[in-house]
Amino acid sequence: MIREPLIFEISGKGKRAFSLPELDVPSREDILQGLPVRENIEGFPQVSEVEIIRHFTRLSKANYCVDEGFYPLGSCTMKYNPKINEKIAAISEFVLSHPYAPFDLVQGNLGILKTTEELMNEITGMDAFSFLPAAGAQGELVGMMLIRAYLEERGNPRKIVLIPDSAHGTNPSSAHICGYNIQEIESNEKGTIDISSLEQNMTEDVAALMITNPNTLGVFEADIKKISEIVHAKGGFVYMDGANMNALVGICRPGDMDVDVIHLNLHKTFSTPHGGGGPGSGPVGVKRELEPYLPLPTIKKSEDKYILDFDRPKSIGRVRSFFGNFLVVVKAMVYILSLGPRGLKEVSEIAVLNSNYVRKSLEKDYFLKYTTPTLHECVFSDKFQKKHGVQNIDIAKRLIDFGVHPPTMSFPLIVQGALMTEPTETESKRDLDLFIDAMKQISKEAKENPEIVKSAPHSSYVRRLDETSAARSPVLRWVEKK
Amino acid sequence: MSYTSLSDKDKKEMMSRVGISSMEELFRTIPEGMKLKRELKVPSALTEIELIHHFEKIAKQNKYSEFLSFLGAGAYPHVIPYVVDYLSSRGEFVTPYTPYQPEVSQGTLQAIFEFQTLICLLTGMDVANASLYDGASAAAEAVLMAHRLKQKSNVLIAKTLHPQYRKTIKTYVRNLDIKIEEFGFSETGEIDFESLSSKMDEGTSAVVCQSPNFLGVVEDIKKISDLAHSTKALSVVVVTEPVSLGLLEAPGKLGADIVTGEGQSFGIPLSFGGPYLGFMACLKEFIRQFPGRIAGETKDVDGKRGFVLTLSTREQHIRRERATSNICTNQALCALRATIFLETLGLDGLKELAWQNIQKANYALEKLTQVEGIKRKFHGNFFNEFVIEFSGSLPKVESSLREKGILGGLYLREFYPELENCSLLCVTEMFKREEIDRLVKSLEEALKE
Known part of the structure; x- marks a missing residue:
């Protein structure tokens, strides 16, 4: 494979990849008077169009992606991203509309936001949604702010947020920005929330419990109603991280579990592409009593017209500009309409079947710390392989040689050497078997030839990278060599 | 539509390996009382052709692109190679x-x-x-x-x-x-x-x-x-x-x-x-x-x-x-x-882009301020946006502009009550001289009405 240089390294004065039409108004130097005009943008690249195309085409080939193959990155729901979503989100009336356009000229856009809200209400059993949050973490922050605003209005915002030790790292981080201290709740031997630990910790100082259901182990918190009851009895709120909603669509609804606030990740459950790390969308859904606090603006229908509603005195305010990641919402709406009620339920059924097939096929080869039945994902660990000096990161890197993206390793923190595996519903049996065979082969290699695993990957664009020195002496940009 | 990839045979084989005989068994850890006992009330599935028709119809409810718009204010129309x-x-x-x-x-x-x-x-x-x-x-x-x-x-x-x-x-x-x-x-x-x-x-x-x-x-x-x-x-x-x-x-x-x-x-x-x-x-x-x-x-x-x-x-x-x-x-x-x-525009392209923005915006402001009833609100240097103040009522001017197919910028009173009858306009490289002239002429007419 050709090693692609940085664009700055192939730059040359006089090369151009784009031209503007000639200026059709008088060109005047005098208007620059008094302005701090820059002399140059040192190092700014100059390349040809062919070079641009080849540069990014070659770079693209150094990426692994869902379009290419199996991507069981747990908790990220790396399902296939339907192409029709992209085509529809590219319709020029959507793409070219200005966010300050008068309401009556963007009725189509506002209608999409309102209709998608209604669809999400039905799917989750909640009463209202805001599509402002740009991603899951912002959704969490907004959700916690709603709870805080509600409590503040009643005189006491409280101090603590309870978070299970199996939670994603954004949960404590979001609650912290919202001004709360974090109290961790231990998981029991089944991997679920320990009710007695919750009862002990649930005081009138606690604003909310943040729960992920199914949790990051893929285990359904079957006591969720009891959990909600305990939290509500002390005047607290139940926040549900909807990152794992892919297990529940059409099966059961967070709203029916007495959850008060939820965020969804449209880039997970609702098939919008992850884009190499965004843009996502993290809409927040609430029950009626929290609706007045939703961020500005919301959309309402008045006399057959959609209007933006800014007149909401209890709202927490704005959390970003304009109306959220609108085009991402368009894609999610296309997805929901393309599947219909039966298709939506099939999503969760097949996601759970695929995951259980993988689990069953590998449970002898890889250690499962928790043997509780799981839904859409399961968390293996490297315990068996560690005896031979092979760790989860080695297994992950070796998978690359087999043409598979590695599972998630950075959490849950309650499983050491985690391999959080989420196959999603879109994968074929052939691709699942490819992964299963690769995992079995790696397990065998760990015993017989651990070196080949520990020095993997062998076939990628680059081999194992030195992350320690990258952090120790950071090089974070190109600098021109003089 | 469905985006799953299992054949009937695959499904059977997989269910048998998992040890279940019905899909419901996959969800046995969810208490029965919590399960949704009906179908979701969402519209029935649409095929690709139907989706395109459906969304084209929605898109047509947007009328913004029929207008010549000078809106900016944090969201700017620019060329995209x-x-x-x-x-x-x-x-x-x-x-x-x-x-x-x-x-x-x-x-x-x-x-x-x-x-x-x-x-x-x-x-x-x-x-x-x-x-x-x-x-x-x-x-x-x-x-x-x-x-x-x-x-x-x-x-x-x-x-x-x-x-x-x-x-x-x-x-x-x-x-x-x-x-x-x-x-x-x-x-x-x-x-x-x-x-x-x-x-x-x-x-x-x-x-x-x-x-x-x-x-x-x-x-x-x-x-x-x-x-x-x-x-x-x-x-x-x-x-x-x-x-x-x-x-x-x-x-x-x-x-x-x-x-x-x-x-x-x-x-x-x-x-x-x-x-x-x-x-x-x-x-x-x-x-x-x-x-x-x-x-x-x-x-x-x-x-x-x-x-x-x-x-x-x-x-x-x-x-x-x-x-x-x-x-x-x-x-x-x-x-x-x-x-x-940025890499496609390159050094010269980006400089030229910025140059055209400041030139066209200056051209527009100069022409606009020649119209009776319009004055430049702030005399600080600007790049591609500026504020103009109308001697008369702005909402009236705006609505008559709209009849001529033009959106003349952002009405500032909502954000700064002291800027009554002021409008923020943005002129980028995307506007042709004729379009700027059309704005000027239309405003002239609107102010006379």
């Missing part, structure tokens, strides 16, 4: 996730590294991150960062910072020990230095200004930064129209400590407000308090250059509640679009 769409829609860029596994994500990582470099070159700063959600939340992150660095609770914000950004900052800090105070603007449209310095003291952690500001006026960043530094506060500069950096001096060379803003102008369509692109850059010494993902250069075991996400001990997946930000998913694909955009 076709190669931006072509390259950024490759599945290899669209369908992976955050590059946690660098060995199979070098394309995304190198692109982020190039993006960071481009932002540094444009802003004159040492380091930039991989992106934040949008300009407004990026400005809020900058305020939180300044607070962490200075451990002082007062932040001074210019009234000429985009109103939505100011509101977003206020929401972000409402539960933290941070006090926000605003300072005003002068007759030129620049910040009011007296108002600013009267509010500054040893408790100020940062001074936040936008340039060109919401009224279109270019600020004296050097003077603002010097003033901020005089009480050891940080100078935070927000740029909502980064095309201006193709012409105007880099804020980093004028004393800014943190530069943040909105990158939508770089190859990202208006999209009814999102997805957009928050960016942030700062001085090297502040890196440990910097929010968001950062790509760094390193070597693989064979000594070949490669890129990784680095300094992750700042981030939520390692540090949890002590992280510098809760951000995880950001706006990577938008950052890629900006990277392709």
Whole structure:
């Protein structure tokens, strides 16, 4: 494979990849008077169009992606991203509309936001949604702010947020920005929330419990109603991280579990592409009593017209500009309409079947710390392989040689050497078997030839990278060599 | 439609390996009483052809594109070279996730590294991150960062910072020990230095200004930064129209400590407000308090250059509640679009783009102010936006303009009650001379009516 240089390294004065039409108004130097005009943008690249195309085409080939193959990155729901979503989100009336356009000229856009809200209400059993949050973490922050605003209005915002030790790292981080201290709740031997630990910790100082259901182990918190009851009895709120909603669509609804606030990740459950790390969308859904606090603006229908509603005195305010990641919402709406009620339920059924097939096929080869039945994902660990000096990161890197993206390793923190595996519903049996065979082969290699695993990957664009020195002496940009 | 891939035979085989005879058994851990006993009440499935018809019908309810619009105010119509769409829609860029596994994500990582470099070159700063959600939340992150660095609770914000950004900052800090105070603007449209310095003291952690500001006026960043530094506060500069950096001096060379803003102008369509692109850059010494993902250069075991996400001990997946930000998913694909955009335009293209913007905006303002009943509101220097004031009632003028198929900018009274009958107009390279002339002529007629 050709090693692609940085664009700055192939730059040359006089090369151009784009031209503007000639200026059709008088060109005047005098208007620059008094302005701090820059002399140059040192190092700014100059390349040809062919070079641009080849540069990014070659770079693209150094990426692994869902379009290419199996991507069981747990908790990220790396399902296939339907192409029709992209085509529809590219319709020029959507793409070219200005966010300050008068309401009556963007009725189509506002209608999409309102209709998608209604669809999400039905799917989750909640009463209202805001599509402002740009991603899951912002959704969490907004959700916690709603709870805080509600409590503040009643005189006491409280101090603590309870978070299970199996939670994603954004949960404590979001609650912290919202001004709360974090109290961790231990998981029991089944991997679920320990009710007695919750009862002990649930005081009138606690604003909310943040729960992920199914949790990051893929285990359904079957006591969720009891959990909600305990939290509500002390005047607290139940926040549900909807990152794992892919297990529940059409099966059961967070709203029916007495959850008060939820965020969804449209880039997970609702098939919008992850884009190499965004843009996502993290809409927040609430029950009626929290609706007045939703961020500005919301959309309402008045006399057959959609209007933006800014007149909401209890709202927490704005959390970003304009109306959220609108085009991402368009894609999610296309997805929901393309599947219909039966298709939506099939999503969760097949996601759970695929995951259980993988689990069953590998449970002898890889250690499962928790043997509780799981839904859409399961968390293996490297315990068996560690005896031979092979760790989860080695297994992950070796998978690359087999043409598979590695599972998630950075959490849950309650499983050491985690391999959080989420196959999603879109994968074929052939691709699942490819992964299963690769995992079995790696397990065998760990015993017989651990070196080949520990020095993997062998076939990628680059081999194992030195992350320690990258952090120790950071090089974070190109600098021109003089 | 269905996007699953199992044949009937596959399903049977898999169910038998799992040891179940019905799909319901997969969900046996969910209490019966909690299950939904009916189908979801959503419309029945549409095929691809039906979807296209359905959404084309919805799209036609938008009438905005029938108008000649001079709206800007944080969302700018600019040229997007076709190669931006072509390259950024490759599945290899669209369908992976955050590059946690660098060995199979070098394309995304190198692109982020190039993006960071481009932002540094444009802003004159040492380091930039991989992106934040949008300009407004990026400005809020900058305020939180300044607070962490200075451990002082007062932040001074210019009234000429985009109103939505100011509101977003206020929401972000409402539960933290941070006090926000605003300072005003002068007759030129620049910040009011007296108002600013009267509010500054040893408790100020940062001074936040936008340039060109919401009224279109270019600020004296050097003077603002010097003033901020005089009480050891940080100078935070927000740029909502980064095309201006193709012409105007880099804020980093004028004393800014943190530069943040909105990158939508770089190859990202208006999209009814999102997805957009928050960016942030700062001085090297502040890196440990910097929010968001950062790509760094390193070597693989064979000594070949490669890129990784680095300094992750700042981030939520390692540090949890002590992280510098809760951000995880950001706006990577938008950052890629900006990277392709900037590299395609190149040095000459970007300079020319900025040049055409300032020229066309000046042409428009000059012509407009020749119309009786219109005057230039602020005499500060501007880039591609400016405020005009009407002698008569603006709503009346606006509605008669609309009848002529023109949207004449943003009515400012809603944001600044003192700016009655004032409108903010944006003129970019996208407007032909005839279109500007048409605006002028239509206004002339409207004012006579």
